[in-house]
Amino acid sequence: MTKMLTIALDAMGGDNAPIEICKGAVQACGQFDDLEIVLTGDEEKIKPCLSKASSDVLKRLCVVHTTESVLMDELPTSAIRKKRNSSMRVAMEMVRAGEAQGCLSAGNTGAIVAGGVLVVGRLPSIDRPALGVPLPTINRWTFLLDVGASVRSKPLNLYQYALMGNIYSKKIMGIASPEVALLSNGTEEIKGDDVVVEAREMLLRSSLNFKGYVEGDDIVHGKADVVVCDGFMGNVILKFGEGLMQGARSIIKEEMGRRFMPKIGLLFMIPMVKALWARFNYEKYGGTPLLGVKGTLIKAHGRSKAPAILGALSAARNFILKKGVEHVSEELESQERNADCAG
């Protein structure tokens, strides 16, 4: 018999909750026979969203009613502390209690991080958890972290992000010896600010396959498997990249709207556009793990629709099956033991 796994899904988090979240859950249960999903949130709002699910899927979907939701612009820590019956907190508590193997939310990012620390709990050997995101580049997937769990980081934080990114790349993405790099304002040794310079020193002494600094364009050109930066920087470049994609689309649409010929041209391009889309559709891979906490905790984009939720649930399932949390935890503990021995 298939071993089942359970994911707690915050049905009220994100701009398109609960309808798109529920749709994504139904699709994921349809796709993965081993998946059970617990939807946390307002039962009255969730139930109608599940009406079209088959009986087989419905058997593996259940709703845990909650009376509160964390809003997108709420102060993260106080929202998690005070709204004890929020859909987000209840989903996380299921992970802590072992009732679910993982949790997914498209809600308030700060609250997800705060909940990761306060509800699920930090790994003892980690100072700060990090949000990482796999980005499609020209020739490989590059795992970028931190993209916003913290604002600024100390050198030790960057060092720990590198360790966690390395494990993610190895165990989840299947890279034998991931190339790890620090994001800086130039590749030469003399570049970087004080924090990056010190993190570089620490990483040069580590056992990682550390490649030194990479620059902004190197991310796109796929110069490393893991790129480490602080959360302020990671947040800005991730959003900037998203903005450029949206911008390109809307500008091409606008220029197309003015002309007739390009529309004919586009017909000839449909297979190519589809291939490009298949290659770079991040929704398929959507889902940003919070690394450094004692459970599988995945954040989906606030604007997620059903396909992105399906992608994030698939990422969560993959992370659980590949024992992401256990690997990160073991790696950090072994690093700590080595440091103790060396010290």
Add this chain to the structure above:
Amino acid sequence: MTKMLTIALDAMGGDNAPIEICKGAVQACGQFDDLEIVLTGDEEKIKPCLSKASSDVLKRLCVVHTTESVLMDELPTSAIRKKRNSSMRVAMEMVRAGEAQGCLSAGNTGAIVAGGVLVVGRLPSIDRPALGVPLPTINRWTFLLDVGASVRSKPLNLYQYALMGNIYSKKIMGIASPEVALLSNGTEEIKGDDVVVEAREMLLRSSLNFKGYVEGDDIVHGKADVVVCDGFMGNVILKFGEGLMQGARSIIKEEMGRRFMPKIGLLFMIPMVKALWARFNYEKYGGTPLLGVKGTLIKAHGRSKAPAILGALSAARNFILKKGVEHVSEELESQERNADCAG
């Protein structure tokens, strides 16, 4: 009679020097009747590059022979201090001596900034100069600074960048009341690191049309005329954006190469592609002014070819004609007087 203006051009700076630099100079003199260019560098290498110029253009091009060049990976300050006969330093000295109204180089960015401070000189009311770049966005030009004159900044530096960006937007780009914003990791008040938070407080008290924080995607969506960040961040996002553009091009080429149909489709799209190119070809506008120094000092991209040099010379000419340096200097002094009165 037309009033002539002279620009000193570092003919040895950049990846494509001297040939592309010289070509750009010839094109610029052809385009602007009021332009004289002094090319600094190795006379023997420069002269052959000018062979195709018309006699009218040649009359307005002269070469000042120098024996050294600043290399792309050289330590900036020591290169400027020690290589006193480098093409870059000699060009800057012409600005200081008033023999040229402005200077352009596609060479080592750090050395251009160091030369700006050590040779041309800092404006007395400025702590640190900033490199700014006008970016095409969906609905307007956004001036982003600092993109790499410094690494990290204090709140006062960010504040001064905002003042200088405001003047650039007003006087050079012709915006009546520029919307000025700080780049942050979210638009809410609670976002930002300590430096950004303090800069925000200072800007809220200023007379600028200050809009608070913008996020990475807001740059692309044209949410402000001036966006301020530190040089580390500015450098990374500028290069990341460049990388995405190059990456998109090479991926589309690759996908096209595999198929025949899209090539037919492209024929129908030529007018649209041309329109897009005309709208977003940054080479036309290329040229990054170093603001906060006592002369017109423009940096061109290290990879510049002739069209980008032409664009940067045009930007330099425009900056001189519109009295960019004088306006920045007056604005900063008047701000200082106001602060003195208030204090």
